[in-house]
Amino acid sequence: MFDFIINIISATNFPKWLSSEIFNIGPLSIKWYGVSYIIAIYSGYYYSISVIQNPHFWINNKTSIDKDKIPNKVILQDLMFYSLLGIIIGGRVGYIALYDTSTIWTSPLDIFKVWQGGMSFHGGFIGVCLAVYYSKLKNKCNLWRLSDLIAIGAPLGLFAVRILGNFLNQELYGRVTDMPWAMIFSTDPNLLPRHPSQLYEAFLEGLVIFIFLRYMMFKFKALMIPGLCTGFFIFLYGCFRFSVEFFREPDNINQFGILTRGMTYSIPMIIIGALIIFKVTSRQS
Numbered sequence: 293m294f295d296f297i298i299n300i301i302s303a304t305n306f307p308k309w310l311s312s313e314i315f316n317i318g319p320l321s322i323k324w325y326g327v328s329y330i331i332a333i334y335s336g337y338y339y340s341i342s343v344i345q346n347p348h349f350w351i352n353n354k355t356s357i358d359k360d361k362i363p364n365k366v367i368l369q370d371l372m373f374y375s376l377l378g379i380i381i382g383g384r385v386g387y388i389a390l391y392d393t394s395t396i397w398t399s400p401l402d403i404f405k406v407w408q409g410g411m412s413f414h415g416g417f418i419g420v421c422l423a424v425y426y427s428k429l430k431n432k433c434n435l436w437r438l439s440d441l442i443a444i445g446a447p448l449g450l451f452a453v454r455i456l457g458n459f460l461n462q463e464l465y466g467r468v469t470d471m472p473w474a475m476i477f478s479t480d481p482n483l484l485p486r487h488p489s490q491l492y493e494a495f496l497e498g499l500v501i502f503i504f505l506r507y508m509m510f511k512f513k514a515l516m517i518p519g520l521c522t523g524f525f526i527f528l529y530g531c532f533r534f535s536v537e538f539f540r541e542p543d544n545i546n547q548f549g550i551l552t553r554g555m556t557y558s559i560p561m562i563i564i565g566a567l568i569i570f571k572v573t574s575r576q577s
Contacts, residue, residue: 314327329376331452337372363441382418439519440515466540504524
């Protein structure tokens with residue numbers, strides 16, 4: 293108990309020089325939370341553009357992919373717009389439906405206040421899936437190639453949102469801990485030292501998945517197998533999100549016994565990702 297108290301005293305307070313606002317002029321306030329989504333979508337877009345323009349990713353020994361089978365810049369611009377809508381609408385609707393259903397009845401107008409936080413990755417993921425499918429129908433493209441180009445850029449977006457959105461907004465913080473790197477967030481009503489779980493997620497969902505997919509693209513020509521990058525992204529995100537839930541303060545009451553809602557919603561992603569990997573690799577054998 294004494295050691296725990298010492299750690300509370302020595303825990304790092306959330307830096308006062310960090311703010312969730314970029315600037316404000318009177319009633320006008322520009323927040324990092326909203327800007328993080330713009331950075332997320334554009335970073336993924338420009339990264340995908342660099343990938344489709346690099347022939348190295350589309351050649352395997354003597355086999356190459358015809359250019360007309362690779363989504364072009366115009367198609368990716370179209371997909372970027374619909375993906376942004378899918379992230380915002382799906383993320384907000386998903387959060388309300390999965391974590392905060394009482395808002396529908398108590399304060400329905402709060403559903404539209406996305407700047408206050410409260411976005412669900414799982415809802416945004418479904419929104420992006422719908423965007424990819426619509427773009428596939430509209431542009432008559434291969435569904436898996438479109439989803440792969442979204443998947444390889446998504447970790448960059450996740451990194452931006454976890455840092456600029458969740459961390460600077462001091463939301464989605466972790467459980468109480470006595471670890472030396474614990475942080476005290478001013479938004480925590482109890483002001484207890486907690487895991488900076490937003491940073492854990494930024495590292496795992498952002499950097500680790502990005503590096504892994506990049507390695508797969510270079511070493512094993514993963515983009516030559518439509519759907520492989522998609523499968524790995526879904527699988528790894530599900531695994532990492534499930535793992536971080538052990539350190540993250542539950543969004544709401546536990547569900548299905550010891551499983552938090554975040555864990556519960558991640559299990560289907562792990563299964564679906566594994567099935568996609570098995571299916572697309574089986575086609576190549």
